[in-house]
Amino acid sequence: xxxxxxxxxxxxxxxxxxxxxxxxxxxxxxxxxxxxxxxxxxxxxxxxxxxxxxxxxxxxxxxxxxxxxxxxxxxxxxxxxxxxxxxxxxxxxxxxxxxxxxxxxxxxxxxxxxxxxxxxxxxxxxxxxxxxxxxxxxxxxxxxxxxxxxxxxxxxxxxxxxxxxxxxxxxxxxxxxxxxxxxxxxxxxxxxxxxxxxxxxxxxxxxxxxxxxxxxxxxxxxxxxxxxxxxxxxxxxxxxxxxxxxxxxxxxxxxxxxxxxxxxxxxxxxxxxxxxxxxxxxxxxxxxxxxxxxxxxxxxxxxxxxxxxxxxxxxxxxxxxxxxxxxxxxxxxxxxxxxxxxxxxxxxxxxxxxxxxxxxxxxxxxxxxxxxxxxxxxxxxxxxxxxxxxxxxxxxxxxxxxxxxxxxxxxxxxxxxxxxxxxxxxxxxxxxxxxxxxxxxxxxxxxxxxxxxxxxxxxxxxxxxxxxxxxxxxxxxxxxx
Amino acid sequence: xxxxxxxxxxxxxxxxxxxxxxxxxxxxxxxxxxxxxxxxxxxxxxxxxxxxxxxxxxxxxxxxxxxxxxxxxxxxxxxxxxxxxxxxxxxxxxxxxxxxxxxxxxxxxxxxxxxxxxxxxxxxxxxxxxxxxxxxxxxxxxxxxxxxxxxxxxxxxxxxxxxxxxxxxxxxxxxxxxxxxxxxxxxxxxxxxxxxxxxxxxxxxxx
Numbered sequence: 001x002x003x004x005x006x007x008x009x010x011x012x013x014x015x016x017x018x019x020x021x022x023x024x025x026x027x028x029x030x031x032x033x034x035x036x037x038x039x040x041x042x043x044x045x046x047x048x049x050x051x052x053x054x055x056x057x058x059x060x061x062x063x064x065x066x067x068x069x070x071x072x073x074x075x076x077x078x079x080x081x082x083x084x085x086x087x088x089x090x091x092x093x094x095x096x097x098x099x100x101x102x103x104x105x106x107x108x109x110x111x112x113x114x115x116x117x118x119x120x121x122x123x124x125x126x127x128x129x130x131x132x133x134x135x136x137x138x139x140x141x142x143x144x145x146x147x148x149x150x151x152x153x154x155x156x157x158x159x160x161x162x163x164x165x166x167x168x169x170x171x172x173x174x175x176x177x178x179x180x181x182x183x184x185x186x187x188x189x190x191x192x193x194x195x196x197x198x199x200x201x202x203x204x205x206x207x208x209x210x211x212x213x214x215x216x217x218x219x220x221x222x223x224x225x226x227x228x229x230x231x232x233x234x235x236x237x238x239x240x241x242x243x244x245x246x247x248x249x250x251x252x253x254x255x256x257x258x259x260x261x262x263x264x265x266x267x268x269x270x271x272x273x274x275x276x277x278x279x280x281x282x283x284x285x286x287x288x289x290x291x292x293x294x295x296x297x298x299x300x301x302x303x304x305x306x307x308x309x310x311x312x313x314x315x316x317x318x319x320x321x322x323x324x325x326x327x328x329x330x331x332x333x334x335x336x337x338x339x340x341x342x343x344x345x346x347x348x349x350x351x352x353x354x355x356x357x358x359x360x361x362x363x364x365x366x367x368x369x370x371x372x373x374x375x376x377x378x379x380x381x382x383x384x385x386x387x388x389x390x391x392x393x394x395x396x397x398x399x400x401x402x403x404x405x406x407x408x409x410x411x412x413x414x415x416x417x418x419x420x421x422x423x424x425x426x427x428x429x430x431x432x433x434x435x436x437x438x439x440x441x442x443x444x445x446x447x448x449x450x451x452x453x454x455x456x457x458x459x460x461x462x463x464x465x466x467x468x469x470x471x472x473x474x475x476x477x478x479x480x481x
Numbered sequence: 482x483x484x485x486x487x488x489x490x491x492x493x494x495x496x497x498x499x500x501x502x503x504x505x506x507x508x509x510x511x512x513x514x515x516x517x518x519x520x521x522x523x524x525x526x527x528x529x530x531x532x533x534x535x536x537x538x539x540x541x542x543x544x545x546x547x548x549x550x551x552x553x554x555x556x557x558x559x560x561x562x563x564x565x566x567x568x569x570x571x572x573x574x575x576x577x578x579x580x581x582x583x584x585x586x587x588x589x590x591x592x593x594x595x596x597x598x599x600x601x602x603x604x605x606x607x608x609x610x611x612x613x614x615x616x617x618x619x620x621x622x623x624x625x626x627x628x629x630x631x632x633x634x635x636x637x638x639x640x641x642x643x644x645x646x647x648x649x650x651x652x653x654x655x656x657x658x659x660x661x662x663x664x665x666x667x668x669x670x671x672x673x674x675x676x677x678x679x680x681x682x683x684x685x686x687x688x
Contacts, residue, residue, distance in 0.1 A: 216580045243583045287538035
């Protein structure tokens, strides 16, 4: 660290495309937006885009490259999110990665009985509380749907339940701008008002264009509303190679990027400098089963390429990792989640969603899988600390002192440093006799026990006044169809 | 022998060859029914079997269906009324409020490939539009698709509207969040978790 030493910190990094490929992908993305364009039917959006110089013909909007590049430059390069208690905990800047769970599962896998059933509001609360308990997940999502709540207000009931049971920043999806407004009002109440929110937002809206290249009116309305209010917005298409995007990875990446950036153009025209998060769920359509894959290795490869595009653009990024197509928390689930998390962190993937609560290609949430992926993320965190090279870590004097044939067991240096090595309660390294003495517990048993123990956690409750105010807000929620 | 070559050309996804050889067989006076059943449809049966066995993938099925249709177009004017008739008519679309159509497109192509006439109403289709199209086209089956849980209630509205209109069409539903339980709950006649299953379901409902 300086003139007379070689101290160095180097973060392990994964590059899946090089600078020339980044330039090619950017040029190709502009080509799609200029030549093919996107379909938008929302009248105000068409007016805004047309007024700024986009070529609008009917519902087709072709966006000149300079508008796209201006929007990229104008959007903030970083975004800090806070818990509803005001703790700044997510820093979306450069190639940092912050992991969190996933969104809107329809089924729940009970950790006690392993019975699969529809996700209901009780599961919304317990999975949110579990996320609150797990330190390597720095933010939360609306993990599952609530089949027991009227569909018309379910999105807001779910958001409320999650905010009550998890203090961390919340990324949520909802049906329209009306719902965003109701959820934003709750967030303002809990974080203490608009000034606090603007310093570090506590909620992030997730919306999506439909691949290929289509915007649905309610999604456009949400985008405009979020831009106007300064609510961070993730514009996140989900193209599938072979189905809704080209079978070739580069084509899918370009289309995905064009879909996300077209939203950025509108967003920045509505409110210059409003916080925007770029990204796409790029994966493959499995051509045996026709499912949208959450475990395909190509998903991680394309996501890493888009993460590099985000770093090139200096835009916050929404990444994906820690999901699986497996139906249970089994070996396939572990393998898919592990390579995804390592690739996501090494590429630098911003807000990395889908950790441990998306099994069975996005339909099933499992608290046990959340705990498994949480431990994988912990291992990845250690890996990403890299190899510190300094006088202390090189330990040359110590090597010299111990000398050939000695040992390090009783050295102070060992005592001072051994805890930097990762130990897991879940991944065991016992001698066979020790393992037998501890009950011969297989991985699945240990995972279940630790999950059930973690699920006892609840955050500090909201004040009676806050709950009363939330109740008042809930009474006013419109049950628009 | 030449019919076997047509069969092989369908399995090789060779549209040019299928057209050329079908024309040659017709010119040579080969029985049109034999060209159809042993050549074109026979090949599609094999494609289906190979897909079930995991040897062929969806893009290959869709390509085979497209190639088969090119041959069928040549035969159509020569087929008897009975031979030329589609197996039945299916009206399909995504329900009101849902623009996600990749699954619907897949089902539409596969049902079409299996010899049914498909009326694809596209996306964001109102229950009135489903009813109107089904009545006009005398649909045997109406297929509804939804990806979003928030648009599942529109499936119920549509199924109810179809019944209230007194149509004899059977209703089938599909889409990521949809289940057999939901189909039962809203009174739909069938549910399929995937596109090949939807083809089987349509065939079953047509008896």
